[in-house]
Amino acid sequence: MPILPMFPLGTALLPGDHLPLRVFEPRYQELVRDCMASPDGPRFGVVLISRGHEVGGGEQRTDVGTVARIMVDTELSGGRHTLECLAEERIRILEWLPDDPYPRAEVEPWPDTDSGPVDLSELTVHLGRLYGLLDKLTEGRATPPPDDLPDDPGARMFALARHIPMGEADRYAILSAPGPEERLTFLIESISSTIDLAEWQLKNG
Known part of the structure; x- marks a missing residue:
């Protein structure tokens, strides 16, 4: 080795x-x-x-x-x-x-485990909601992920994770997910937590 x-x-x-x-x-x-x-x-x-x-x-x-x-x-x-x-x-x-x-x-x-097509539609909805909230919190200064992301689902989610505020434990969970399907689950969970925090800040800020 x-x-x-x-x-x-x-x-x-x-x-x-x-x-x-x-x-x-x-x-x-x-x-x-x-x-x-x-x-x-x-x-x-x-x-x-x-x-x-x-x-x-x-x-x-x-x-x-x-x-x-x-x-x-x-x-x-x-x-x-x-x-x-x-x-x-x-x-x-x-x-x-x-x-x-x-x-x-x-x-x-440790390459990703083999996986078939991964449905990213739920992830797209969560990202849209998150960046709508971040845009309000930053008065229009939030920068969404670029359009030129990798086509491979696993690499695409790594790229998206770089544009989502999250802690190191969440980043490690995404890194250590065996393949795209598991990574998608962790990524959606992390985005959901960030959405909850952003909504709380808007309500109490």
């Missing part, structure tokens, strides 16, 4: 996300140097921290993550880096290796 450098973060990274990073811890400075020198390309895995903090180590980590590719690496003074990364495919963690000097894990790609 492939072994990847791993960067646990306080966010669930979805495929297609853009990830800016500021790297200042010595262990992650070394991770960046190793990634940039890797013959397999400047790639590392990202998993959500389920308990603990990004700095210092000792955190608890989830077992589903995403591969991030470094697109831009700007080295600053003191060995620090600013990175612009793009999230690629989803992965599962098979085994964590010792953090020496930074987290590493044996991983496997």
